[in-house]
Amino acid sequence: MPPVEQAAAVYHNSAGALFSSWEKDRLQAIQQEAVEALVADYLHRFSQIAGPLINCAPILNWFELDGRGHRLLVGDDSDINTPAVAAALVGKRYVAQASDEISLEVGDMISVIDMAPPDESAWWRGKRGFEVGFFPCECVQLIGDQAPPQVGPPSGRHRRAATLQPGQPALSRQGKLTAFFRSFIQTRPSRRRLKQSGILRERVFGCDLGEHLFNSGHDIPVVLKSCAEFIEAHGIVDGIYTALRRHRLRCVPPVTSNIQQLRNTFDEDRVPDLTEPSVRQDIHSVSCLLKQYLRELPNPLLTYQLYDKFVAAVQSSDDQRLLRMRDVVQQLPPPHYRTLEYLVRHLARVSTHSHSTGMTAKNLAIVWAPNLVRSQELEAGGVAALQGIGVQAVLVEYLIRYSELIFSDKLPAFAPDQPSLPRATKRSRPRSLAISTPTKLLSLEEARARALGSPAKADQNYIEVDIAATTSRLRI
Structure with a gap:
């Protein structure tokens, strides 16, 4: 077997042993000095064969060495103990497309542990629970030190009552009755616990x-x-x-x-x-x-907050409408997103029986639009409300017709144009060692051919890993 093929066999040994052709009993008999000598001889021969043409970042990672041969202190691959540099709130849903990415749901809290400069990449790395991975920075909003106005300190005569902590004794002038009511309120079960036990039953219609x-x-x-x-089982009837x-x-x-x-x-x-x-x-x-x-939902399915964004998306140009619509849908809260996906897919299936029901996607949209899309500014009526009805129907029809694409997790995310950054830089993905497909070492002939610009074989796939990027990633 040629030396390069031997090196490839050593690297790809699934059992994790250094020399796959040896038997276990012979390995146990070799002393540590002999193993070190064989490893040094192997590395020397491999360096002579490969020269400077082969990218050795995977091997350096395997030996836990940097580009200069210095040993790295590599921890676990999850980086769960890496300190966070910022906190962020998720504003747009994202589904992981690779093994080193994390999925995001609207409203989640993310601990950001690595923020690439804006001119280099649009991807950050963070922690969500016990998951660590990359995510698009456009999906989150950083949380500053200033508290929102609604959670600020109380003022006026309510300041004293609000500063009392649970378990703090009541003032003597308030008497025993106040202390009794305070202890009762603190020990009473939550509404969810009462509902789960069957004591409390909340309404379904008209509830958030x-x-x-x-x-x-x-x-x-x-x-x-x-x-x-x-x-779907019994209601495919006319009208x-x-x-x-x-x-x-x-x-x-x-x-x-x-x-x-x-x-x-x-x-x-x-x-x-x-x-x-x-x-x-x-x-x-x-x-x-x-x-x-x-x-009767207090906040409609497409939510009051996203009404203007939905209208702007459906009125955009044909080449951007699908991605913009999907981008706004991803910003829905998780309960609204799941419910909308189920409903729209159901209406799409009903529209396929339009020959029996007479309910095409357009007819279904006309009927359903007032129930799904509402605007607080237009609910007062007037000419603007009449004009909004037509836009709402077009919006719902578009959701029904293209439900498979809008709710697909495989489409690329919509990135608004930023004049300061080139298109390739905005969506560039940071290089990562967490590669889903197995790596493959190049033979000497293949490495020389690629270095000299000669065409390689069409059926071969290679993975480029930057040594400098690898070293920086391993030191985090």
């Missing part, structure tokens, strides 16, 4: 989506899941999700009592049996119930 999902422990509302599954149903050439509205009965059942934290004959004969009551639930 995040609060409802947190208290119930579900990823998406049970109302949405139950109604959507029932409609589904419209306010009226056709019966013998007459438009008959759904039975109000059926809607109210289903609503009361869900509000009692129970799941009704939608397969009952009374419900099967009035399928439109289920679709009206689902629209009613989403319409």
